[in-house]
Amino acid sequence: MIRLVLLAVMFTPIFTIAQSMSPYALKVQNYRDSIDRIFADSAKSILLEEDLKLFYGLNYYNIDESYKVKAKFRKLIFKKKFWMATSTERTPLYRRYGILKFTLGDSKHKLTLYQNLDYLKKHPEYDGLFCPFIDSSKHLQSYGGGRYLDFHLKEMSKWVWVDFNLSYGQVKQT
Numbered sequence: 001m002i003r004l005v006l007l008a009v010m011f012t013p014i015f016t017i018a019q020s021m022s023p024y025a026l027k028v029q030n031y032r033d034s035i036d037r038i039f040a041d042s043a044k045s046i047l048l049e050e051d052l053k054l055f056y057g058l059n060y061y062n063i064d065e066s067y068k069v070k071a072k073f074r075k076l077i078f079k080k081k082f083w084m085a086t087s088t089e090r091t092p093l094y095r096r097y098g099i100l101k102f103t104l105g106d107s108k109h110k111l112t113l114y115q116n117l118d119y120l121k122k123h124p125e126y127d128g129l130f131c132p133f134i135d136s137s138k139h140l141q142s143y144g145g146g147r148y149l150d151f152h153l154k155e156m157s158k159w160v161w162v163d164f165n166l167s168y169g170q171v172k173q174t
Helices: 002-020 023-040 117-122
Strands: 068-075 081-083 093-104 107-116 128-133 147-152 159-163
Touching (some): 107 117
Antiparallel strands (some): 068 159, 081 093, 093 107, 107 128, 128 147
């Protein structure tokens, strides 16, 4: 009986937080948790072994539904391969895959989608696209490498949702 009461007390705050979140915020939080699990998984992570030991999750924005916008997608025809610089010594082979154009507030923006050819070679079923960007919070909330969004080839059509609530920044470290 005491064990049961302790469990109820221990898990009450988690359920209260989840209940107070909107369905959209809960969906975003679940996505963020899944991304953190992928980064923490040595079989799937892009992090180096020594970085995995220090991994405690990624940095995210506060959830704000107004940062979900519809963008026009254009696939690129001539996709040159190149070695992408990263914040570590890693330089994976990428190619530009497409462009997303959208309006956020009163400003027009453009983002480039990239395909990781090194990862694709090791995992042929991989359909991920990588979208790095830098925003005005660069020096406040994220490091010089910026923030990132992930997309999937199966999502690509004339119009694509871009949800900045799903973007992530540098790895949290203690």
